[in-house]
Amino acid sequence: MNATSTADPRDPVVLTCIECRREIDWCEFCDEIDCGVPICYRCMNRALEDALFEPHEHGA
Amino acid sequence: MPSEGTNAEYPRAGDVARSDVPTCRMDERLGDVGERVGSAGWDACVVVNDESVVMGLLRSKELDGDPELPIERAMRPGPSTFRPHVPIQEMADFMTRHDLVNAPITTSDGRLVGLLVREDAQKAASGVERSKGEG
Numbered sequence: 001m002n003a004t005s006t007a008d009p010r011d012p013v014v015l016t017c018i019e020c021r022r023e024i025d026w027c028e029f030c031d032e033i034d035c036g037v038p039i040c041y042r043c044m045n046r047a048l049e050d051a052l053f054e055p056h057e058h059g060a
Numbered sequence: 061m062p063s064e065g066t067n068a069e070y071p072r073a074g075d076v077a078r079s080d081v082p083t084c085r086m087d088e089r090l091g092d093v094g095e096r097v098g099s100a101g102w103d104a105c106v107v108v109n110d111e112s113v114v115m116g117l118l119r120s121k122e123l124d125g126d127p128e129l130p131i132e133r134a135m136r137p138g139p140s141t142f143r144p145h146v147p148i149q150e151m152a153d154f155m156t157r158h159d160l161v162n163a164p165i166t167t168s169d170g171r172l173v174g175l176l177v178r179e180d181a182q183k184a185a186s187g188v189e190r191s192k193g194e195g
Contacts, residue, residue, distance in 0.1 A: 030158040031140050037157050048146045048154070 019043035070191070073151045074144020076184045077165040077174030083108045086115060090134045091127025093118065104162050106172055107135045113170040114141055119161065141166040144173050151176060152185035 013033045015024050017040035027035035028044045039047070082105045084093040097105045103123065107116035116135030125134045141164045142151065155163060155178045165173040 027158065028140060029154055030160045031136065032158075035158060044154075048142070048150050 017043055019047075070188045071148045071184050072144060073142055073146045073148055073163075073165050073176050073181075074173050076148050076180050077144070077176040078180070079174040081106055081172075081175035083112075083172065084118075084131055085109070086130070086132040086135070088131050089127065090118075090123070090125055090129045090131060093131060094123045094127065097123060104175060106164055106175060107131055108172055112172050114139070114164050114166050114172050117164060139164055141170065142176070143168060148181055149185040149188055152178070152181035155181055 013025070015027065015033065015035065015038040016022070017024055018037050019039060020043050022040050024038060024040045026033045027038040028041040029035075029039055082093075082097045082100050082102050084096075084105050084107055086107055086109070093105055097103070097118070103120040105118040105123065106114055107118065109115055116131070116137045117139040118131070118135050122134050122136060144165050144167070151163065154160070155176075161178050163176045165176050167173060
């Protein structure tokens with residue numbers, strides 16, 4: 001049996017951010033439209049920046 | 061940038077990025093650039109302007125294009141860039157999950173710091189994990 005697709009290849013691809021579920025046109029990290037773990041600009045920056053602010057040893 | 065806190069001694073993206081990555085200009089020809097990049101042992105090239113601001117990126121797929129193409133038409137324009145202060149573990153983790161072979165590291169005004177190669181990032185991140193395990 002041959003598989004058929006009704007999807008129009010000209011249709012714009014819509015991805016969903018894996019963090020906030022917002023619709024995005026491409027993954028902000030890898031710039032790909034077929035990324036398996038797409039992430040939006042805001043969530044990507046939050047993920048990368050949060051890693052900077054782990055608690056200091058003096059607790060400040 | 062001064063670093064402090066529990067992670068201050070660990071490498072960041074800017075420490076691991078290769079500053080010797082080949083660069084080219086938008087008005088060059090892909091064939092000429094590809095030859096230069098290949099003979100330097102690289103499979104990527106960062107397209108910059110006169111101020112070293114990143115304009116585009118050529119990975120192996122783009123470098124394999126029509127040699128007659130001007131870089132402006134061959135490059136991936138406006139690639140995502142990352143700041144030098146991002147912890148290397150985060151970058152390695154993201155690059156692995158997104159299957160990204162390299163990523164340009166730039167200052168906040170877009171000037172090239174270097175190209176972070178995934179294998180380098182993973183190696184450095186493993187070193188951090190080992191250090192944390194010992195501490």
